[in-house]
Amino acid sequence: MSSATKRGCKQDEEDTELRRGPWTLDEDTLLIHYIACHGEGRWNLAARSSGLKRTGKSCRLRWLNYLKPDVKRGNLTPEEQLVILELHSKWGNRWSKIAQQLPGRTDNEIKNYWRTRVQKQARQLKIDANSSRFKDMIRLLWMPRLLEKMTSPPSIQSLNPTSTLLNFVPQSYPSPPELLSASEQNTVTTSCYSHKSFSENCSPSISSNSMNTTQLPQISEFPTSPKDFGNIDHTQLLKEYCYVDESFDLEDLHLSSTSTAALNYPTSDFSMTQNICVDDMVDSLWNMDELWQFRKLQGRCI
DNA sequence: AAAGCTTCCAACCGCGCAACT
DNA sequence: GAGTTGCGCGGTTGGAAGCTT
Incomplete structure (x- = not known):
């Protein structure tokens, strides 16, 4: 050359x-x-x-x-997070497909959100993010938490125990199907998790918020029947991840969902396992208050 | 104050698919 | 039908920024 x-x-x-x-x-x-x-x-x-x-x-x-001019910047709203969680449970890592349902959001952004926030929680809980167990945690705890955020301002939320998870978890928690009569099963089916019940009973402001109900069809598929929960034992689910001092009697506190005493529970008596980073959860997931109410609810229903 | 660590996100990479030649 | 090119997707990485010690 x-x-x-x-x-x-x-x-x-x-x-x-x-x-x-x-x-x-x-x-x-x-x-x-x-x-x-x-x-x-x-x-x-x-x-x-x-x-x-x-x-x-x-x-x-x-x-x-x-x-691109229509690219949205900034944090994902609770509405958007909810859509992501729901659609990911349905479609898996189909980021671009999920992004199509969130105008202005890119697949890259959604993918990053999933990796940095959702998978982080899975790591802290020492659960495989793709496991059905983690998906149940998302469905039963995280999604209601996001719905809560969508419907009440943080200031109110922090002061009003009645506006927490109780409003979004079923008023009658699903029992094992074999223990329910047909009519009871029907009640559970229609009253617990359908989007209709969320909208009508729990989150009247969804449609008036930034995201209206026509934008939410994809999140209408919360479990609608006991079988949708698989064989999850909810008490077990929480017990596995949240250590609760069994000697501590909730009723002794005379807690009621409307009582401000609920805000003053001794946190030392409610120990979380080292697996759960409480600080993180306060902001991004369920919080102590909600776990309390969740447990209390279980006490009523089981 | 600064070193070390963690988090977050923009950007890159490899692969597969479809359209075209 | 085989090869090439363009495009899009999902996975991964590097570095800036923020946080902790």
Whole structure:
């Protein structure tokens, strides 16, 4: 190979040398300008023609995940989180499919949310995030918590014990099917978890919130019959993850769901296992108050 | 104050699929 | 039908920012 040829090759390499890493403002401007003129698509051509030293793939990703005007930024709302949890339980890691149901949110963002928040909780609980057990935890504790967030402002929520999990878990907790009469099973089926009951009995403000009921059809599939719970023993479920001092009698406190005494329970008597990071849960998942009420509820129903 | 650790998210990578030649 | 190209998806990584000690 002659030196001239070598030089030519070197030049070609430099010409085609691709930039990687974070995008600069100039690169963003170039891409936005190009797309404004030529539209989306043909990403490889866009990468070459726009003067960007990026791959078409990289351009596409930058546009779709960051530059596109309708991309929403900022934290996911409880509504959005609820949709993600519900749809993930249905579709698994189909991030782009899930993203289609959340206008303005990208598959990347949803994927990141799942990995950083949801899987983190699974790690703390030492449960496989894909296990049915963890899915049950999400369904029975996390989703109601999000629904709660959707329907009451935090300030009220923190002061009013009646507005916590009790409102969203079934008023009559599902019993083993074999212990229920047909009519009782029907009652459980129709009163516990259907979206209808959530909307009518528990969350009248859903439709008036930012997300209306027409945007929520996908989250209408909470368990609607005892069999939807599989063989989960809810007491066992909680016992496995939350150590409760059995010598501590709830009734001795004369707790009622409307009593502010419920806010003053001695937390030292309610020990959580080391597996659960309470601080995290206060914000992102169920909290102590809710677990209390959850247990109390179980005491009534089982 | 600073070193070490953790979290979060933008970006990259590899693969598979579909359309085109 | 085989090869090529473009695109989209899901998994993974690197580094900035925030937090803890």
